[in-house]
Amino acid sequence: MSTHTYAVRDSATMLRRNLIHMLRYPIALMLVGIPVVLLLLFVYVFGGTLGAGLGGVSGGRAEYANYVLPGILLITVACAAQGTAISVAMDMTEGIIARFRTMAIFRPSVLTGHVLSSLIQTMLSLAVVIGVGVLVGFRPTASPVEWVAAIGVLAMITVAVIWLSVACGLVTKSVEAASNLPMPLILLPFLGSGFVPTDSMPAAVGWFADYQPFTPVMETLRGLLLGTAIGNNAILAVAWCTVITLVSYLWAKKLYNRDPSR
Amino acid sequence: MAPATSRSAIAIAVTGLRKSYGDKVVLDGIDLHIAEGTIFALLGPNGAGKTTMVQILSTLIGADGGEAHIAGHAVAQEPDAVRDLIGVTGQFSAVDNLLTGEENLNLMADLRHLERAAGRRRTAELLDRFELVEAGKNQATTYSGGMRRRLDLAMTLVGDPRIIFLDEPTAGLDPRSRRTMWQIIRDLVAGGVTIFLTTQYLEEADQLADQIAVLDHGRLIAEGTPDELKRLIPGGHIRLQFADLQGLESAARAVGESTRDDDTFTLQVPSDGGVRSLRALLDQLDMASIDVDRLSVHTPDLDDVFLALTGQPDTERATVR
Numbered sequence: 001m002s003t004h005t006y007a008v009r010d011s012a013t014m015l016r017r018n019l020i021h022m023l024r025y026p027i028a029l030m031l032v033g034i035p036v037v038l039l040l041l042f043v044y045v046f047g048g049t050l051g052a053g054l055g056g057v058s059g060g061r062a063e064y065a066n067y068v069l070p071g072i073l074l075i076t077v078a079c080a081a082q083g084t085a086i087s088v089a090m091d092m093t094e095g096i097i098a099r100f101r102t103m104a105i106f107r108p109s110v111l112t113g114h115v116l117s118s119l120i121q122t123m124l125s126l127a128v129v130i131g132v133g134v135l136v137g138f139r140p141t142a143s144p145v146e147w148v149a150a151i152g153v154l155a156m157i158t159v160a161v162i163w164l165s166v167a168c169g170l171v172t173k174s175v176e177a178a179s180n181l182p183m184p185l186i187l188l189p190f191l192g193s194g195f196v197p198t199d200s201m202p203a204a205v206g207w208f209a210d211y212q213p214f215t216p217v218m219e220t221l222r223g224l225l226l227g228t229a230i231g232n233n234a235i236l237a238v239a240w241c242t243v244i245t246l247v248s249y250l251w252a253k254k255l256y257n258r259d260p261s262r
Numbered sequence: 263m264a265p266a267t268s269r270s271a272i273a274i275a276v277t278g279l280r281k282s283y284g285d286k287v288v289l290d291g292i293d294l295h296i297a298e299g300t301i302f303a304l305l306g307p308n309g310a311g312k313t314t315m316v317q318i319l320s321t322l323i324g325a326d327g328g329e330a331h332i333a334g335h336a337v338a339q340e341p342d343a344v345r346d347l348i349g350v351t352g353q354f355s356a357v358d359n360l361l362t363g364e365e366n367l368n369l370m371a372d373l374r375h376l377e378r379a380a381g382r383r384r385t386a387e388l389l390d391r392f393e394l395v396e397a398g399k400n401q402a403t404t405y406s407g408g409m410r411r412r413l414d415l416a417m418t419l420v421g422d423p424r425i426i427f428l429d430e431p432t433a434g435l436d437p438r439s440r441r442t443m444w445q446i447i448r449d450l451v452a453g454g455v456t457i458f459l460t461t462q463y464l465e466e467a468d469q470l471a472d473q474i475a476v477l478d479h480g481r482l483i484a485e486g487t488p489d490e491l492k493r494l495i496p497g498g499h500i501r502l503q504f505a506d507l508q509g510l511e512s513a514a515r516a517v518g519e520s521t522r523d524d525d526t527f528t529l530q531v532p533s534d535g536g537v538r539s540l541r542a543l544l545d546q547l548d549m550a551s552i553d554v555d556r557l558s559v560h561t562p563d564l565d566d567v568f569l570a571l572t573g574q575p576d577t578e579r580a581t582v583r
Contacts, residue, residue, distance in 0.1 A: 003342050006375060013372040021360050024401075095356035099417070102320045104345035105373050261283070261314075261323035 003106045010106040014113025022117050027083040032125040035076040036132050042068050042195065043136045050196065065137035069130070070221040071194020074214050076129045077158050078185035080122040081165040088114050088169025089178030101260075108253055111166055118162045119155065126154055140225040150224040153234075156241040157217045161185060163248035170255040188214040193222075213240035273298040273425050273456035274319065278328035281314055288314045290480035291328065296473065301447065301457045303471035305464065305567070310477045312460035313353060316429045319458065320350045332425060349423030351415050353430045357402045363413050364389065364398040367420060374421035381420075388416040392446075408439035415446065425456045432466060444469060464567055468492070476567060483571050495562050495570040500543060502529045503556040516550040517543060533559070 003010075022029070042050070043065045051064030091097060091114070100110055130138070142150060161182075168181040189195065191208060192215040198206045209215055216236035223230030274296040281289040288311045296302040306312050317323045319330055321341040329336065335343040350356075357366050367388055371381025389398045392412040397405065402413060411431070418426060428447070432440040447470055451457055461467055467474045468488045476484040476491070484491060504510045504527040513529055514522050521530040533539045540559065547554060 009375065010373065013369065016372075017358065017361070017369055020365060024360050094358070095352060095354045096358045098322060098352060098354075099350065099356035100373070101322055102345055102348065102350045103373055104342045259324050261281075261317070 003104055007106040007109065010109035011112040011116070014109045015116045018113045018117030019120070021087070022121055026121065027087050029083075029121045029125060031079040031083045032076065032128050034079045035072050035125075035129050038075060039068070039072045039129065039132060040136065042072070053196070053200070062137050062139075065133070066139060066226055067222075068195060069133045069138045070218040070225070071189040071192075072129060072133070073126055073154065073221065074157065074189045074194060074218060075186055076125050077122060077154070077161050078182065078188070080118060080125055080158070081161045081182045081185055082179055083121070084114060084118040084162050085165040085169040085172075085178040085182050086175060087118075088166050089172055089175045092170065093175070098260075107257060111252055111256060114166055115159065115162050118165075119158055122158045122162070123151075123155065126158075141227045142225045146224045150221055153217060153220050153224065153237060156238065156245075157214075160241040160244035160248065163245050163252060167248050167252040167255060170252055188212060189218065193218050213237075213244065216240060271298050272296065272331075273300075273333055274302070274458060275331045276319070276328070277330075279315075279318065279325050279330055280327035281311075281318060281323075281325050287480050289318075289325070292477075292480075292482060294475065294482075296456065296458065298456050299451065299454050300472040301451050301459060301470050303467035303474045304458070304460045304477055305462070305467045305474055306460070306477035307462060311480045312477055313429055315477070316350070316352070316427050316458070316460060320348055320427050321345055322350075347423060348425045348427060349418035349421065350427045351411075351418045351429065351431060353433060355410050355414055357405075357410060357413050357417065359403045360401060362399055362401050363394050363405070363409075366402060366413060366417055367398075370417045370420035376421070384420055388419060392416045408435055408442075411435060411439070411443070415443075419450075423455070425458065426450065428457060428459045430460055430462065432461070432463075440466075464562065476571060478571075484567075491567070492562070495566050498533055498559070498561040499530045500533045500540065501558045501560060502531065502547075502554050503527060504529070505553065505555050509552055509554075512550060513547060513552050513554075516546050516552060527555075 043061060047061040047064040047068075051060040051062070051067070054063055054067055088111075091110075097110065140147075164185075165182045169178045172178040172181060191205065192198070192212055193209060194214065198209040198215065200206075201209055216233040217240070219228075219233040220230055220237045222228050223233065272295055274294065276292055276294040279289055279292040280287075292315065294302075304312050304315060314323075318325045319332065319337060321337055321344050324338060329338075331337065332344045333347050335347070337344055358369065361369065364385060367385040368381060371384055374381075376384060389395045392415070394409065394413060394416065397409055402410065405413065415428075415431070431447070432443050435443065444466070447457060447459070457470075459467075459470065471488060474484075474486065474488055474491050475482050484494060486494075502513060504513060507524065507527060510522060510524065510527045510529060514520055517529070517531055519532060522528070523530075531543060533543070
């Protein structure tokens with residue numbers, strides 16, 4: 001008998017558990033305030049100047065609202081990831097996890113429950129941020145097909161970042177440490193093409209910005225939502241997401257399966 | 263599943279089990295054989311290694327050496343076969359605090375892969391049996407210690423495990439909740455379940471267990487039925503204290519078999535601690551017109567067991583070894 005036969009059923013059960021948690025204590029959803037505030041800040045405070053620097057036809061605040069939104073979306077993903085790391089770390093301190101470990105269930109289901117519930121919360125947060133974006137001047141030109149593709153790209157990077165933060169939540173000994181570990185992710189959109197074009201940066205920073213994983217994701221989103229050139233960014237985005245997901249999944253699984261006494 | 267299950271009447275077999283944390287040896291070569299359908303009590307003070315033992319047998323952690331089989335399945339090699347047969351209620355609450363009592367039980371039913379309707383029936387049945395029907399609608403955070411322990415045990419029972427591990431099931435419970443828990447344990451065994459229980463209380467092991475093993479610093483220092491074990495330890499006694507040597511002497515003559523201490527004017531009279539024997543003793547003293555300064559009744563406890571088995575009281579041994 002193998003517990004693998006119960007992979008889907010156990011994961012669905014754990015998702016139900018995490019959804020109840022989400023309704024009663026929605027950590028990831030509560031963190032949606034950060035990207036919303038950043039969006040307002042960048043559109044209404046910095047937007048006029050930064051937008052002028054983009055050198056587009058219309059220039060100014062309206063153009064910058066369009067330019068900055070993909071970056072803000074990835075900040076939303078990074079903030080939600082922090083919530084995931086916190087809830088995983090909190091869960092691991094609970095006695096019920098020891099109970100799960102002594103039951104014949106598909107082991108990674110505890111983790112997939114967290115991932116699926118965080119994915120749902122993050123997609124909701126992204127919808128909120130896009131909604132606020134439209135209110136402050138974001139004007140996407142995407143066709144329905146492009147919208148579906150954009151949502152797909154967002155889901156992919158979300159899953160990748162969530163698995164990474166699940167591992168972060170497992171590797172730390174305390175909830176406080178778990179909340180800090182995914183923090184650098186919030187900086188990645190700034191050190192990429194999220195807020196200003198990378199060719200305006202000093203050589204070394206620009207080089208990092210060009211080759212880090214968030215840049216191709218943001219460029220792909222920009223292309224899908226606003227019709228800019230995508231080039232090979234789509235392939236790079238898919239490749240990055242796949243690699244991060246796979247490595248993080250294996251790492252998280254290994255961390256969860258380690259003997260708690262060693 | 264392996265055919266060994268039906269052939270053997272041994273539920274839990276352990277040979278040469280060892281476990282250390284760094285330099286600290288927690289289990290130092292444990293051998294145990296527990297028959298199906300019995301209650302086994304592992305008795306020992308804090309830090310003796312009781313919880314570690316339960317954690318290894320319930321597949322939560324690995325051992326460093328030796329072997330353990332649950333219903334014929336090796337704990338280390340076939341953990342999922344073992345997990346299918348066992349239920350564990352640990353020392354620390356293993357309920358989901360954000361879920362209601364009912365949701366916790368439904369969660370267990372789903373994870374035990376029961377049919378949906380059968381799972382919901384089982385939940386209702388257990389809520390009723392553990393007097394949690396009303397509380398079942400509330401989140402577990404709001405539960406009292408006793409309710410939480412009942413929910414914890416109810417969750418363990420959802421899948422009808424054949425072998426149940428209870429790690430100090432009554433620690434921190436008030437006397438009434440403790441008796442309720444004892445009754446639940448007795449009912450379980452009446453249904454053919456095997457129970458592996460750890461406890462710090464001699465009385466609890468005495469009340470419940472068919473077999474008791476005494477664990478001390480990672481070794482089993484005694485094993486047997488409660489009666490066999492109690493024969494090893496001195497029985498209870500009544501301690502009488504007198505104002506002067508004269509009182510002590512006349513009392514010693516009046517009551518017969520006893521141990522006297524001339525320095526403190528005390529007399530220890532063997533007794534089962536019951537009211538009848540106490541009254542008889544007081545009648546004897548009355549008849550001889552002896553005044554007793556102070557009287558106290560001592561029943562044998564874990565300290566007496568350790569004193570008898572190791573020759574040293576529990577508290578002093580740590581430094582000796």
